[in-house]
Amino acid sequence: MHIITVNGKKTVNAFHELPYFIYGDDPNWVPPMRMMVESIFDPLRNNSLISGDVCRWLLMDHGKVIGRIAAFCVPSYANSFDQPTGGIGFFECINNQVAANQLFDTACAWLKGLGMEAADGPINIGENFFNWGLLVNGFVQQSFGMPYNPPYYRSLFETYGFKTYYEQYSYYLNITSPDLPERFWKIAAWTAKKPGYRFESFLFSEKERFIQDFIDIYEQAWSKHDNYKKIEPEDIHAMLSQSKMLIEEDFIWFVYHEDKPIAFFMMIPDMNQLFKYFRNGKLNLLKILKLLYLKKKKVVNRCRVLVMGVIPKFQKSGIESAIFYQLRQVLLRKDWYNEMELSWVGDFNPKMISIFKAVGGKQTKTHLTMRYLFDRQKEFKRSPIIED
Known part of the structure; x- marks a missing residue:
């Protein structure tokens, strides 16, 4: 070899x-x-x-x-x-x-x-x-x-x-199910209607503003944690450009308090439900047109939550539940989406795990991020827990 x-x-x-x-x-x-x-x-x-x-x-x-x-x-x-x-x-x-x-x-x-x-x-x-x-x-x-x-x-x-x-844990949820925890949704509806808060879905026509708001929230929410990685505007521009075919604007939400960005939520359709039909992994114009046709025909019925962030000051305010409330209204309109994967949340983030469970999520998958220390005598330490 x-x-x-x-x-x-x-x-x-x-x-x-x-x-x-x-x-x-x-x-x-x-x-x-x-x-x-x-x-x-x-x-x-x-x-x-x-x-x-x-x-x-x-x-x-x-x-x-x-x-x-x-x-x-x-x-x-x-x-x-x-x-x-x-x-x-x-x-x-x-x-x-x-x-x-x-x-x-x-x-x-x-x-x-x-x-x-x-x-x-x-x-x-x-x-x-x-x-x-x-x-x-x-x-x-x-x-x-x-x-x-x-x-x-x-x-x-x-x-x-x-x-x-x-x-890394992934959770399954049918957000339109009537069997989800009633108490959670009552609190979510109440929080979503509190004065001083504004909820906006993403618009490509205003992407510059939303990109900056995303970065502001992300840095406040994660900058003190061991897994923080600085994100540049160019990173978000590139991701949006490469993923434009995947993105539905009302799957991305921002929350503002007195006009200041405090939280975001991003979800995408599960395009693997389409890509599985193209076994060679290559796209050409004909296949892109077929993908768009299948997407329009509502073949995709599952979506994946990519990321959610709330600045520290508002992390115990119920804003997370209010975002799910807004999203639920979207999925009740787009009723062909009946599966949601909340992925992924690290075991270092017990607060987010508790939210996923509170909304009715069931853990279905586990991935690992692993580390190899070149100095085999050095003490191995796991990722630190995010404290309140």
Whole structure:
């Protein structure tokens, strides 16, 4: 077995073709759209790589690709922890520990060369909405952006020495169901009508204002936490541009108190319900038109909550429930949406977990963000809990 670097059209193609060998006919696996994956590795489309670096490798055995991995170093992430920490992701491998070890060794050696002292994985380059975490429970078709992998991957990571830095939970909810907790919705309706508060759904025609409001709320809500990563306006612009086909404006909500932004909520349709019909992961004009047609025909009946944030001053005011109240009115109008996934919330965030449970969510899936310390004698610490 030997490692080669992904550095040209042939190796890029091999990088994308390997998962088809790993997953075969697994009906739960939905091939990610190739152009979306490639945009992650493109400095012109991924703002995180302007100051960061990335490298990809393939593992070969007798002329056949049997594994792949990417490693990346982004200063805004690396400098957020006790030790400089890089990332690994897009890992795929046959069920062979020797093969996995060679991939991990290669990625970790590259990160060490950049001054890193630890590796987190499997994670994404940049924001954590997509391609983040190792699936360990809930081996069903994942919603758009949530990773899927064979069960044996956990053993490959843990045997090498990765440990769980935090767990990521996803919850299922039918927000239109009459069986949801009545008390919650009464409080939600009351809070939503309190004077001084204003609720607005996102509009592309006013995206500059909403992007700035998003950043203001995000920084106040997360800047003091260990998992905080600064978001630049360009990051949001890029995500909106790449995801415009996915976004429904009234799935994104902002809350204002006396005209100041205090909370946001973002949800997208689960496009994996459409992408599963395109097994080669490639899009062309004809397929895009077909996707738009299927979306218009209301084939998609599931949506995924990407992120929710409330500034500290209002985190005990019931604003979270009021946002769900506004969203419920939207989904009662769009009644073809009957499934919602609240994903993901880390075990370091008990307040958000309690909200997901209070609204009637049922935990259905678990992913792990794992960490490998290069100094094997250093004490391992899990992600700290967000305190009140």
